[in-house]
Amino acid sequence: MIDPRRRVPRTDTLLADPRLAEAERILGRTLVKSVIADAQQRARAGDIAPEQVADHAVAALPSAAASLRPVINATGVVVHTNLGRAPLSQPAVDAVVRASGATDVEFDLATGRRARRGRGALAALAQAVPAAGGVHVVNNNAAALLLTAMTLATGREIVVSRGELIEIGDGFRIPELLESTGARIREVGTTNRTHLRDYADAIGPDTAFVLKVHPSNYYVTGFTKAVSIAELARLDVPLVVDIGSGLLTPHPVLPDEPDATTALRDGADLVTASGDKLLGGPQAGLLLGSAELIERLRRHPAARALRVDKLTLAALEATLVGAPTPVDRALAADVAGLRERAQRIAAQLPEAQAVDCVAAVGGGGAPEVALPSAGVGLPEPFAQALRSGTPPVVGRVEAGRCLLDLRTVGPDDDAVLLEAVRACTS
Numbered sequence: 337m338i339d340p341r342r343r344v345p346r347t348d349t350l351l352a353d354p355r356l357a358e359a360e361r362i363l364g365r366t367l368v369k370s371v372i373a374d375a376q377q378r379a380r381a382g383d384i385a386p387e388q389v390a391d392h393a394v395a396a397l398p399s400a401a402a403s404l405r406p407v408i409n410a411t412g413v414v415v416h417t418n419l420g421r422a423p424l425s426q427p428a429v430d431a432v433v434r435a436s437g438a439t440d441v442e443f444d445l446a447t448g449r450r451a452r453r454g455r456g457a458l459a460a461l462a463q464a465v466p467a468a469g470g471v472h473v474v475n476n477n478a479a480a481l482l483l484t485a486m487t488l489a490t491g492r493e494i495v496v497s498r499g500e501l502i503e504i505g506d507g508f509r510i511p512e513l514l515e516s517t518g519a520r521i522r523e524v525g526t527t528n529r530t531h532l533r534d535y536a537d538a539i540g541p542d543t544a545f546v547l548k549v550h551p552s553n554y555y556v557t558g559f560t561k562a563v564s565i566a567e568l569a570r571l572d573v574p575l576v577v578d579i580g581s582g583l584l585t586p587h588p589v590l591p592d593e594p595d596a597t598t599a600l601r602d603g604a605d606l607v608t609a610s611g612d613k614l615l616g617g618p619q620a621g622l623l624l625g626s627a628e629l630i631e632r633l634r635r636h637p638a639a640r641a642l643r644v645d646k647l648t649l650a651a652l653e654a655t656l657v658g659a660p661t662p663v664d665r666a667l668a669a670d671v672a673g674l675r676e677r678a679q680r681i682a683a684q685l686p687e688a689q690a691v692d693c694v695a696a697v698g699g700g701g702a703p704e705v706a707l708p709s710a711g712v713g714l715p716e717p718f719a720q721a722l723r724s725g726t727p728p729v730v731g732r733v734e735a736g737r738c739l740l741d742l743r744t745v746g747p748d749d750d751a752v753l754l755e756a757v758r759a760c761t762s
């Protein structure tokens with residue numbers, strides 16, 4: 337009898353299989369060959385028959401060349417950092433696709449000369465915040481703070497309240513980020529209370545600027561005191577305000593969340609913010625402030641290392657001028673509509689119930705805000721099963737059940753969600 341391992345098809349033969357040849361065209365040779373090698377290995381180990389190698393390789397092909405998978409965010413956390421923060425709006429997605437080839441990002445088609453990089457996105461940002469004399473965009477808010485400290489504070493002091501020395505996530509801390517530029521942090525006040533005189537006493541010839549940081553992922557209650565932007569603006573040093581979330585104007589659902597326009601009107605010289613939190617756009621760091629300050633930041637040698645690519649500029653511009661974003665819609669959804677959707681879905685699933693629940697804004701801001709919401713409750717084991725489905729659905733486990741919060745699920749995804757739950761039971 338012939339050893340079956342000798343009948344394992346050769347790689348060339350398998351690559352000629354029309355299904356694998358088509359996959360090679362889309363996914364590339366390296367990826368397809370590695371999938372083939374795994375299937376051949378299984379056949380040599382006797383796990384599958386040699387005749388099954390091609391079928392197994394086809395079944396194991398990933399659906400795209402990149403490994404990031406789209407998931408349904410049913411966590412009820414609107415801006416979920418581990419799920420990529422803000423989902424892009426359709427106009428932003430379209431803009432990214434349009435800009436993905438050669439594009440006039442830094443080129444004037446009329447004159448045939450170099451043009452200001454990302455001028456469309458910058459103009460849209462300037463138009464959205466007329467209170468800003470100048471605007472600039474970098475890789476993220478951390479980069480915006482880094483560039484600010486490098487430009488203004490190397491070898492000098494940044495004055496900041498002890499109540500605002502924040503850790504962003506994954507062990508990264510704003511004070512340490514600022515100190516990495518060679519700036520010194522001058523802490524003032526206490527964790528719960530900082531007064532105007534604390535700042536005034538700390539300011540001296542070495543002061544580069546006063547920094548006010550919005551505590552976007554925690555809040556301090558009780559016996560507290562913080563100094564407002566308007567009061568800090570009266571001190572005779574530049575005032576930089578990190579608002580975090582990226583709201584450009586006040587938000588009706590989040591009255592306590594700071595916004596760039598108000599911060600600038602109150603006297604901030606420079607505002608920094610993220611693009612992918614409440615603004616609902618791509619990862620980016622927004623810098624808005626006096627024209628003179630912005631020009632200095634833009635001209636710093638390190639600005640080049642922090643600049644954004646054309647895809648980010650495209651998505652940001654479309655976010656600013658286009659239709660409401662998924663984040664806007666999640667914040668605006670009324671609870672009666674969410675309940676109706678929950679009931680409609682639950683009615684089609686024997687093990688499900690429509691339930692009221694509470695959603696959150698997330699790491700993007702407003703930690704104290706509870707958003708009334710509704711969702712579908714399922715037995716707890718569904719949580720794991722749904723995460724391993726296609727598409728994966730990420731809910732949250734609460735009070736011993738798996739909860740799918742509809743505030744963070746687009747209404748267009750209800751049918752997909754329903755199918756995903758059904759697939760777990762069949």
Ligand SMILES: *Cc1c(COP(=O)(O)O)cnc(C)c1O
Nearest residue numbers: 476477478504550552579580610
């Ligand atoms: C989220 C956040 C940051 C970090 O922003 P990235 O865009 O993730 O770099 C900095 N400061 C505040 C107040 C934040 O909320």
